[in-house]
Every structure is written in structure tokens, then in C-alpha cells.
Amino acid sequence: DVKVTQSSRYLVKRTGEKVFLECVQDMDHENMFWYRQDPGLGLRLIYFSYDVKMKEKGDIPEGYSVSREKKERFSLILESASTNQTSMYLCASRDPGQSYEQYFGPGTRLTVT
Amino acid sequence: GESVGLHLPTLSVQEGDNSIINCAYSNSASDYFIWYKQESGKGPQFIIDIRSNMDKRQGQRVTVLLNKTVKHLSLQIAATQPGDSAVYFCASRAGGSYIPTFGRGTSLIVHP
Numbered sequence: 453d454v455k456v457t458q459s460s461r462y463l464v465k466r467t468g469e470k471v472f473l474e475c476v477q478d479m480d481h482e483n484m485f486w487y488r489q490d491p492g493l494g495l496r497l498i499y500f501s502y503d504v505k506m507k508e509k510g511d512i513p514e515g516y517s518v519s520r521e522k523k524e525r526f527s528l529i530l531e532s533a534s535t536n537q538t539s540m541y542l543c544a545s546r547d548p549g550q551s552y553e554q555y556f557g558p559g560t561r562l563t564v565t
Numbered sequence: 566g567e568s569v570g571l572h573l574p575t576l577s578v579q580e581g582d583n584s585i586i587n588c589a590y591s592n593s594a595s596d597y598f599i600w601y602k603q604e605s606g607k608g609p610q611f612i613i614d615i616r617s618n619m620d621k622r623q624g625q626r627v628t629v630l631l632n633k634t635v636k637h638l639s640l641q642i643a644a645t646q647p648g649d650s651a652v653y654f655c656a657s658r659a660g661g662s663y664i665p666t667f668g669r670g671t672s673l674i675v676h677p
Contacts, residue, residue, distance in 0.1 A: 556608030
């Protein structure tokens, strides 16, 4: 089974802090994604990565950056956390050669105070 | 641009009833659709998919129907069980796109 893990389930940070959210997948998937999930808004794509060292902006990249130095790991960085970045963050991976299905991690609930 | 929405934010059913969750999409170029289930405290999980060259696909206790004429798809769950309580998302892909578009989710509540 594909396993996507995220470094923290719950995180509380202060405004202005630099925040790192880590995601690791164990199935050698090429594509990885970061979403945020807010009530009533569904899943919104922040960034995605086709492959190692490649990244593309999604629908809401402002205030975020990403890093993909190794195939299995995709990091989301909040350069200076703000209260409007309080949300659930979901990482996903996919093997485009196999299917269009995305495999999601359990999510990180980030609170910025 | 593409938008994908669900008709109702919450659906309450009795255990044993059949559930129908609806989804509308706007992009006529959408050629592939997926339903995901998200249980409390977990990430979304794949349930079933359907390509635009089909109008029906069945899985175990689930059926997805696709009506391309009105750009609508539905997820039917037979004999709904308490374990089916979750948020259900539809997602669509416009032909050739890498990125799916997700709907906002419908919360299914199953009463014992």
C-alpha cells in the first residue's frame, strides 16, 4: 500500500515564524502536491511538483514556497506565518504512469496565533 | 475556468438506506472523474472513478453515474452503514491537465 506521511498532525506557531511542513511518500511517485483545506472551500492547490527539483504554482501560492530535493520528500514552507494561514494542510502523491488517483497523507492542522 | 461543486453540503440518511451524493462540473472538456471519501481526522481516500466515455461504473456498494449532457455526476451508496459517515468529494480533470479540480465536499451523516 502507498503510504504518505506528514511530519506533524497538529502544529501551533506564532505569527511571523517560519514554518516547515514535511511530506514523505514511500512508493517512488513522481508527482507530489500540497493542498490546504478550509470549511466550505474544499481542497485548494498550493503547489505541486512533477518530479525532483521541479515545482509549479497552484491556485493559492502566495505566502508559501516548496522544496523537493529528493523524490520521496516534498516540503511546504511558510516564510512568515500569518493567522490567515491557519488551516488543514494535505499532502498527496501520484504515479502518473499508473493512474490519476492521488494518495493523501493524514493532514497537518496548523494554527497560527 | 473549471469549477466543480456539490449540490448539498450535508446529507443525513438512516442506516440501511441508499445515499445519493451529487456533483456538477462546468468544464465540458472534463474527461475523468474521481470520488474521494474523507473520514474524520484522515486524508481523502479514493473510492471510484469514471471516464467520460462511460455513463455508469459500479464498485462494491457504490455506483457512479455520469451525465455529460448536463455535466452532472452522482455517487450512489447502497445500504448505507455508519462507517460510510464522511465527507465525499468529487474531482474532475480537463483533458490533458495534470491537475484535478475538487468540489467542496458533501458531509454524509448516517444515523443508526
